[in-house]
Amino acid sequence: MAVIIDSSVWVDCVRTGSPEPVRRQTKAIIMDPDSFLCEPVLFELLRAVPKRDRARTEALVATVPILSTPADLWTSARILGQKCIDAGSLPPGIDLLIAQIGLHHKVPITTFDSHFQQIAKVSSLQVNFLMRAK
Amino acid sequence: MRSPLVHRSRKDSSSPFSGSTTGLIVSGRYFPRTTRGTNHISLIISAASPAVVSCFVDTDVLQYYISTMKVTVEVSDEELKDILKATREKRKGAAIRQLALEALMLKKRRELLDEVEAGKWSVDLPPIERLREDRNLWRS
Numbered sequence: 001m002a003v004i005i006d007s008s009v010w011v012d013c014v015r016t017g018s019p020e021p022v023r024r025q026t027k028a029i030i031m032d033p034d035s036f037l038c039e040p041v042l043f044e045l046l047r048a049v050p051k052r053d054r055a056r057t058e059a060l061v062a063t064v065p066i067l068s069t070p071a072d073l074w075t076s077a078r079i080l081g082q083k084c085i086d087a088g089s090l091p092p093g094i095d096l097l098i099a100q101i102g103l104h105h106k107v108p109i110t111t112f113d114s115h116f117q118q119i120a121k122v123s124s125l126q127v128n129f130l131m132r133a134k
Numbered sequence: 135m136r137s138p139l140v141h142r143s144r145k146d147s148s149s150p151f152s153g154s155t156t157g158l159i160v161s162g163r164y165f166p167r168t169t170r171g172t173n174h175i176s177l178i179i180s181a182a183s184p185a186v187v188s189c190f191v192d193t194d195v196l197q198y199y200i201s202t203m204k205v206t207v208e209v210s211d212e213e214l215k216d217i218l219k220a221t222r223e224k225r226k227g228a229a230i231r232q233l234a235l236e237a238l239m240l241k242k243r244r245e246l247l248d249e250v251e252a253g254k255w256s257v258d259l260p261p262i263e264r265l266r267e268d269r270n271l272w273r274s
Contacts, residue, residue: 008262013247016256027247033240048265053257056246063243092266113262 003128004067004102005035006111007044007094012132014057021133029110029130030064036107038067040097070104073097083122091115099125 012018013026029035042061049057070076077093077100084091091099092115099119102109108126109116116127207230209217214226223229249255259265 007265011259011262011265014250014257015259015261018256023251027251030247031240031244033236044265048259050258053255056255057257060243060246060250063239063246065239090272094266113266 002034002036002067002105002107003032004038004041004098004107004109005030005064006098006109006113006116007041008112009110009130010041010045010061012112014060019132019134025130025133035064035110036067037061037064038098038101039069040094040101042066044094067101067105067107069101073100073104076100076104080119080123084118087118087122089115089118089121091118095119099123102126 009026009029012022013030018026045061046054046058077096080100080103081091081093081096084096095113095115096119098109099116101107103123103125108128110128110130112130112132114129116125117129119125120127209230214229217229217233218224218226221229221232223232
């Protein structure tokens, strides 16, 4: 079944100094043939990659298919954010964009970020919330 | 229904010669159209080849032939059935092309991730928590 791999998983996979067990855990997640990217995850990851690491990181993410971005993403993510704030939570804007793409395609999100659980409380978002391996 | 996914680096696999009955001659080479009715499937793959072409050939058609080449693969009926089912493609060539490209992408992904796991390279990134706290306008 298709799944969006959140930036939190990607960052922990390739980040210098990432603990060995976390690196193994995230590698297994990303190697899933059903894993997908979306534009906000690509943006969040690649905008922070230093020049010397850029080519290899871009080569790595190029091996993962991208879910299309819905035309009404900004509007629907805004409404999703308003549902969250009405329920007392304030997830980061980028999380709302990623979550909305998951909702649009009916695809779950695999993440280490608990904000997605807050979003799931006010929507039908499916979240595979993981604890980092130790 | 086709999947709503966008695959980068994937060229449109539909042939401009769908339904045509002849091939094309470019620089003295004959490019036959996909054989139908058998399991000899012409797989379109990227391979730039310099070619001098006759001026009467449509440039869009030319681009297709110059930037791709065909190879023949043999698969059994049973394998072909499985391939079509797995890829949800209706056309044999497109199904095999999709399968081959997906396998290639997975292989590349594994190689790069193996290098990361072996410590051959990594990226100087801040933790995700720091990446996501760069614009906390509403948090005081």
